[in-house]
Structure formats: C-alpha cells, structure tokens
Amino acid sequence: MHIVPTSVAIQQLCTHIGNYMSLPANKTSLLESFFDQRSYAKKELLLTEGQRCFEKFFIVKGCVQLSYLRQDGTEQTLDFALENWWISDFMAFAHGGISQFSIRAVERTEVLAISAAHQHALLEQVPELHAYFHLMFQRAYAASQMRLRYLYEFSKEELYLHFLRHFPAFTQRVPQYLLASFLGFTPVYLSELRKKFVS
Numbered sequence: 278m279h280i281v282p283t284s285v286a287i288q289q290l291c292t293h294i295g296n297y298m299s300l301p302a303n304k305t306s307l308l309e310s311f312f313d314q315r316s317y318a319k320k321e322l323l324l325t326e327g328q329r330c331f332e333k334f335f336i337v338k339g340c341v342q343l344s345y346l347r348q349d350g351t352e353q354t355l356d357f358a359l360e361n362w363w364i365s366d367f368m369a370f371a372h373g374g375i376s377q378f379s380i381r382a383v384e385r386t387e388v389l390a391i392s393a394a395h396q397h398a399l400l401e402q403v404p405e406l407h408a409y410f411h412l413m414f415q416r417a418y419a420a421s422q423m424r425l426r427y428l429y430e431f432s433k434e435e436l437y438l439h440f441l442r443h444f445p446a447f448t449q450r451v452p453q454y455l456l457a458s459f460l461g462f463t464p465v466y467l468s469e470l471r472k473k474f475v476s
Contacts, residue, residue, distance in 0.1 A: 286314045286337045286389050293335075293361050294409050304403045311399040312389040317382040324366065330376040332390045333365030334358075339386025340450050344458070345378050354458035356421075357383070357447060363413050383451060428461065436460055437470050 287309045294300055314337065317323060324330055326345055334341070336358050343356040343364060355378065358364040366376040370393055391399070400406055427436055437460060441448060447456065457467040 284309070286387065287312065289337055289361070290335055290389055294406070297412055298405065298409050300403070300405055300409075304405070307402055308399070311395045312391050314387065314389050317386045317388070319382055319384050321382050322379060323382065323386075323388065324376055324378070324380040326376055326379040328376055329373050330366045330369035331373050331392050333363060333367070333370050333396075334380070334388040334390050336360050336362050336364065337387040337389055339388075340383040340447075341386055341388075342381050342383050342451075342455055343378050344381070352458060354455050357451060357455075357459065359446060359450075363417065367414070367417075383455065433460075433462065433466070434470065437462075437467070438474070441474075 287305075290308065290312075291300070291305045312335075315323075317339075323334060323341060324332075338360055341358050341364060342354055343358070344352050344354045347353050356364070364380060366374075366378045366380075368374065369376045373393065396410075400410075427439060431439060440456075440460065451459075453467055453471075454464045457464045460467065462470070
C-alpha cells in the first residue's frame with residue numbers, strides 16, 4: 278500500500294456526490310483534507326478480520342472483496358465493490374470496533390479512505406453530506422436485502438443467470454473461485470454452469 282496524490286480522486290468523489298445531491302462549490306474544496314488516497318496491490322488487504330476498523334473506503338479505481346473466515350477455515354465472500362462504491366465493516370467503523378470481515382483488493386485498487394473521526398468533523402463543516410452518506414448506506418442495505426431474497430428464492434441456476442444479467446462487469450473482473458464463493462457454489466459447480474450456458 279502506498280499513498281498517491283488525491284486531487285483527481287477527490288474530483289471523482291465530488292462528481293459522484295453530485296449525482297445524488299447539490300453540494301455548494303465553496304464546500305467541495307474542503308473534502309480533500311479529510312481523506313487519504315491509497316493504492317493497493319492485487320490481493321493486498323485493506324482491512325483484516327479481527328483487527329479494529331477505523332475507516333471506510335470509496336473505490337476510485339479497481340475492485341475489492343469483502344469476506345470472512347468460516348469455522349472450517351474456508352473463506353466466504355459476502356460482497357464486492359467496484360468504482361464509485363463504498364465499503365467497510367460498517368458496524369465496526371461506527372465505533373472503531375473489531376472487524377468481522379476482511380477487505381482485499383481483487384485487482385490493483387485505489388481508494389479514498391476516511392476515518393470515523395474525520396467523517397464526523399467533515400459532517401460538522403459540510404452538513405449537507407449527511408444526506409449523501411445516508412443515501413449510500415440505504416442503497417447498500419437495500420442491495421443486501423435483495424441478495425438475501427435471491428439466495429432464498431432462486432435456484433442455483435437462476436441465481437447465476439440473474440447475476441450474469443445484472444452484474445456483467447463482475448464476471449469479467451472477478452476470479453471464478455471468488456464468484457463461486459459469493460454465490461455459494463463450489464468452483465467446480467460454477468465451472469459446470471458456465472460451460473452449460475456458453476455452449
């Protein structure tokens with residue numbers, strides 16, 4: 278992990294914020310001092326399960342995986358995040374608690390990181406961002422609810438086809454074994470499904 282200049286990344290974040298709300302131009306310049314931009318190599322950890330979580334991450338470029346270790350020692354993937362998505366152990370982030378999850382770069386990834394303390398200070402100076410962060414959390418929670426429904430309602434084939442239709446970018450960027458973990462499949466079963474629908 279190394280630090281890289283932030284100006285372009287902050288502009289990307291400001292553009293993303295602007296997609297959801299109007300932020301006064303004189304306040305966008307305040308954002309840069311509250312964020313750190315970092316670059317992570319493929320497979321490098323942004324957050325480690327069992328350690329305290331003090332930050333959340335806005336993905337500037339790349340892809341990351343949220344996972345945890347099951348009791349049998351296998352890794353279970355719960356989520357991915359691509360450009361312009363936020364990710365963290367949100368429960369632990371709020372109070373610097375022990376993370377229940379790891380976040381790992383699937384490919385070379387650049388992020389903007391903000392600590393809970395810096396977010397609190399930022400919101401004091403730019404209270405308009407309360408609405409933005411609330412909406413981002415609401416969207417993430419809604420996506421989790423829908424994924425749970427699909428896991429209970431769809432067959433394995435339906436779940437795979439739904440994923441292909443709605444998230445094609447992931448199938449190009451996420452290794453097959455991680456996609457299998459996310460969908461609750463074995464890599465062998467996922468390979469069989471892919472052969473079935475390609476042929």
